[in-house]
Amino acid sequence: xxxxxxxxxxxxxxxxxxxxxxxxxxxxxxxxxxxxxxxxxxxxxxxxxxxxxxxxxxxxxxxxxxxxxxxxxxxxxxxxxxxxxxxxxxxxxxxxxxxxxxxxxxxxxxxxxxxxxxxxxxxxxxxxxxxxxxxxxxxxxxxxxxxxxxxxxxxxxxxxxxxxxxxxxxxxxxxxxxx
Amino acid sequence: xxxxxxxxxxxxxxxxxxxxxxxxxxxxxxxxxxxxxxxxxxxxxxxxxxxxxxxxxxxxxxxxxxxxxxxxxxxxxxxxxxxxxxxxxxxxxxxxxxxxxxxxxxxxxxxxxxxxxxxxxxxxxxxxxxxxxxxxxxxxxxxxxxxxxxxxxxxxxxxxxxxxxxxxxxxxxxxxxxxxxxxxxxxxxxxxxxxxxxxxxxxxxxxxxxxxxxxxxxxxxxxxxxxxxxxxxxxxxxxxxxxxxxxxxxxxxxxxxxxxxxxxxxxxxxxxxxxxxxxxxxxxxxxxxxxxxxxxxxxxxxxxxxxxxxxxxxxxxxxxxxxxxxxxxxxxxxxxxxxxxxxxxxxxxxxxxxxxxxxxxxxxxxxxxxxxxxxxxxxxxxxxxxxxxxxxxxxxxxxxxxxxxxxxxxxxxxxxxxxxxxxxxxxxxxxxxxxxxxxxxxxxxxxxxxx
Numbered sequence: 001x002x003x004x005x006x007x008x009x010x011x012x013x014x015x016x017x018x019x020x021x022x023x024x025x026x027x028x029x030x031x032x033x034x035x036x037x038x039x040x041x042x043x044x045x046x047x048x049x050x051x052x053x054x055x056x057x058x059x060x061x062x063x064x065x066x067x068x069x070x071x072x073x074x075x076x077x078x079x080x081x082x083x084x085x086x087x088x089x090x091x092x093x094x095x096x097x098x099x100x101x102x103x104x105x106x107x108x109x110x111x112x113x114x115x116x117x118x119x120x121x122x123x124x125x126x127x128x129x130x131x132x133x134x135x136x137x138x139x140x141x142x143x144x145x146x147x148x149x150x151x152x153x154x155x156x157x158x159x160x161x162x163x164x165x166x167x168x169x170x171x172x173x174x175x176x177x178x179x
Numbered sequence: 180x181x182x183x184x185x186x187x188x189x190x191x192x193x194x195x196x197x198x199x200x201x202x203x204x205x206x207x208x209x210x211x212x213x214x215x216x217x218x219x220x221x222x223x224x225x226x227x228x229x230x231x232x233x234x235x236x237x238x239x240x241x242x243x244x245x246x247x248x249x250x251x252x253x254x255x256x257x258x259x260x261x262x263x264x265x266x267x268x269x270x271x272x273x274x275x276x277x278x279x280x281x282x283x284x285x286x287x288x289x290x291x292x293x294x295x296x297x298x299x300x301x302x303x304x305x306x307x308x309x310x311x312x313x314x315x316x317x318x319x320x321x322x323x324x325x326x327x328x329x330x331x332x333x334x335x336x337x338x339x340x341x342x343x344x345x346x347x348x349x350x351x352x353x354x355x356x357x358x359x360x361x362x363x364x365x366x367x368x369x370x371x372x373x374x375x376x377x378x379x380x381x382x383x384x385x386x387x388x389x390x391x392x393x394x395x396x397x398x399x400x401x402x403x404x405x406x407x408x409x410x411x412x413x414x415x416x417x418x419x420x421x422x423x424x425x426x427x428x429x430x431x432x433x434x435x436x437x438x439x440x441x442x443x444x445x446x447x448x449x450x451x452x453x454x455x456x457x458x459x460x461x462x463x464x465x466x467x468x469x470x471x472x473x474x475x476x477x478x479x480x481x482x483x484x485x486x487x488x489x490x491x492x493x494x495x496x497x498x499x500x501x502x503x504x505x506x507x508x509x510x511x512x513x514x515x516x517x518x519x520x521x522x523x524x525x526x527x528x529x530x531x532x533x534x535x536x537x538x539x540x541x542x543x544x545x546x547x548x549x550x551x552x553x554x555x556x557x558x559x560x561x562x563x564x565x566x567x568x569x570x571x572x573x574x575x576x577x578x579x580x581x582x583x584x585x586x587x588x589x590x591x592x593x594x595x596x597x598x599x600x601x602x603x604x605x606x607x608x609x610x611x612x613x614x615x616x617x618x619x620x621x622x623x624x625x626x627x628x629x630x
Contacts, residue, residue, distance in 0.1 A: 081505070081527075109416070119529030119543065119550075119573070120397065120618070121442045121455065121485040122499060122506050124418060125462040128439050129483070132460075151416040152439050156395050157371065 068178065071099045075159075075173040076134060081118065083129040085137060093134060096176065097141040107179040110134050112152045113159070115168035120155060127152030134174040149179070218349045228266035229349070231259065232292035232316075234273055239310070242301035247334055251298060251309065254335055258342035258356055261382055261598075262582065263605030264349070268292055279312060284319045292316050296345065305330045311341045313348055322348045336627075352580045355381040359622045360576070360585055361389065361399035361408055362596055366614040376410055377616075378628065381578070383596075383609035385628040390423065390430065398618060402445040405626040409433070409443035409452055420454055422469060425626070433471045438462075442486045446493055453477060453487040453496065464498055478511060478518070488533045488540070490557070497521065497531035497540050508542050510557065521559055530574050533557075535623075536581030539601070543573045552586050554601065565603030572597075576621045585609065585619035 036044075074096075076089035085093070100106060112131030114123035131150035139145050160167040218229060233256050236248035259265045274286050277297045287295050295314040300307065312324040323344050327337040339356035346354035358381045365374045376390045376399045389408065390396050396412040406425055411418040414435060420443045423430035434440045438457035445452055450469050455462055462483045466475040478484045480502035487498045496511045500518075508522040508531045522528040527545040534540065540557055543550040546564060552572035553564045566572035570590030577584055581601065588597045594615035599606045610616040 118527065119486070119499065119506065122483060122501075122529055124439050124441050125455070125457060125483040125485055128457050128462070149416075150438075152418075153395075156374075 067099055067102075071096055072176055072178060075175045077169060078130055078172045078174075080115070080168070080172065081126070083112075083126060083133045085133055089134075090137065093137045094141065097138050097143055100138065100143050100147065107147045107149070109149045109151060109177040109179055111157075111175040111177065112150065113157060113171055113173050113175065114155045115171040116155045116158060116163075117168065118155070124152055124154035127154045130172075130174050134176075228264055229293055230268055230291050231265040231294045231296065232268050232270075232273065232287055232290065233259070233296050234270055234277055236298040236300055237276060237279075239299045239301040239308070242303075245300065245302045247300055247302060247307060247331065251300065251334055251338055254338040255296070255298070255311075255342055257382065258339060259345065261607070262346065262354055263600040264582075265294075279310070282314055282319075284314070284316050287314075287316045294349075298341075302331070307331050307334060307337075309334075309337050309341075311344075313345050339627075346580070350580070350582070352582075353624065354580050355578045355583060355621075355624075357625050357627050358579060359626050359628060360596070360609070361401065361620040361622065362610065362616055363397055363399065363618040364610075364612050364614055364616050376408070377612070379609065380628050381621075383611075386610075386612065387628065389425075392430075398442045399620045400442075400444045401620060401622050402450060403448050403623060405623045407445070407450065408620075409445060411441055411443065420452070420467075420471075422452075431469075433469060434467055435471075444487045444489065447489050447491060448493065453489070455485040455487070464496075477513075486530055488531045490533050491535050491537045495533075495557070497533055497542075499529050499531065508540070521555065521557070523559075524562075532575050532577055534577045534581040534601075535579050536577075538581065541575035541577060541584055541586075543575065552584065552603075554584075563603070565599065566606075574618050576619045577601075578621050579624045583621075585621055587617045587619065 074092055076085070076092050100108070110131045112127035112129065114127050128150065131152055135145070135148045135150050138148060158171040159173065160170040233252060236252050238244050238248070256267055260267055268291060272290050274290060277295065279297045279299055282295065293316050295316050296311065298309060298311045300309050307329055309327045310324070313322045314320065315322050325341055325344055327340065329337065342356045343353040346352065359378050360381060361376055361378050363374050364377050365372050372395070373393060374395045374397060375388055375392060376396055377386055377388050379386045390410070390412070392412045394413040396410055397418065398411050400409045407422050408425065409420060409422045411420055414432070418439050418441055419432060420434035420440045421430040422433050433452070434454055434456065436456050436458035439462070441455040443452045443454045451474065452467050453464055454467050455464050461481060462485065463476060463480060464478040464484050464487050465473050466477055467473050477496065478498060478500065480500045482501040484498055484500045487496050489496050494513055496513060497508055498511065499506050500509045503520065506527050506529055507520055508528045510519050510521050521540065522542065522544065525544040525546070529543050531540050531542040538556065539554045541552060541554045544553045544564065549571040550573045551564050551566045552575045553562060555562045565584070566586070566588065570588045573587045575584050575586045583598055583600060585596055585598045587594050594617045595608055596610045596616050596619045597606055597608050
């Protein structure tokens, strides 16, 4: 019995407070409401809007940085001695195309790389074919070719040193750099 | 023990005996006259070294003893050992000093020598005179002799010259003693790996840096007169072709088309270059001049074509193409434009180099996952795989006399440049710079290091 009574009292108290707050808000919002001049009201409103705008901007910057990071850090990989695009490579390129469409001012350098096996000169040319294959795919998805520059480093700039299959696979890549 | 006169065996054995006798008689009948003794049979894989006695140098009558004697013998001995065709006998086994002009051939024959070199010197102040003679001990006659006059500092040059005379007498051609080898050396820098082109004497001495591009520089190649070196070096994110004079300067940009510009090679007797370029969308080999003008398209495969190498007469060109599905060696006949595949039986072949003698083409072939150096006749016959095992062999480059091959190997963990005979013998290491040394390019004859 006593419990129920106290509960009822809390609820009524809360309801009352809410009403009071709500009324108070209404009081402030209403033009010509008691206690605040028009200038002060305008200032408060402007401050509110600024706070909201800043909050939205901060959220956007974080994901833009993140998206850019992903764009640059995600390489596509190739099989030994080949420059055709795997299904996974195509998926990654599709994401990159989306990013490029969202950021029309961005220009890209596509680097083609090879693992250290094979002849140096042939790998130079193969690296270029890899970069070109990636560029062609992006162009087919509607990206302006003038935004894409292809370069080859052959076997000269491995990502991972060593003679293991893992190292080789990591090095057979096309890498994207924002100009 | 089988019974020579067993049933049915006798006629067969007798027949083969008769055949052998007939062959022997035939050979004797066809044998060349005695004075044209063949020292080195260049048509067969070489297996025997020529025993050579090189005793201490002696002062000429009236001249005091001098260290040039020891120094000279060492330089000459090193040069001749470098060729891989001599077995230098131990001087301790000799039965006494030679008497130039009055050789006791029997004395030298007894210690196993077939060839004998005697040198006498005289030193007066700075002036040095050397008299050197090469004798055929078996036939008991003088083969060649030279007198050199100069200053002390000329001693190495004199010895290199005489070593070449010895090789001329023995093989019919002068050797490598006035040649250099260009190569690529990689070193670490804060910006990443930098590759530059270096020069060294034929024996690995006198290493000198040629390029200072502070970038990745590759594929050195000599003009026929030894005055120019072409190479590719990165410029604005792509390999461009440069030509640099040995005499000095920092290199002139020749080809900088979009894409990659690779493996420039001088046409024999010309300053035109064959260059591999990808600006058309596929990578083919073009003929360009020193102004960078494209004179002619040489190859037209659908994929990747790189690494041209001309025959000494400039009429044919070996190159790498993947038109058959994998990188292989092909030969282009420049007269009629026909292309013929040269390499078969390997999954991946690259880096052809046509011998300056015209008789063989060296290249790298993938054997059990590792590249090895192989040579083959231009008609596709007589394939020989010269290197084997761990370390492999890549980027072969012939010496101007076609008797030695420089190449890249990785026996020690890092890439270094080695030299071997055309038959794969006498492998020696030439480089010991820090970092990787690769892509040797042997100069024409008559190029020596300037101090």
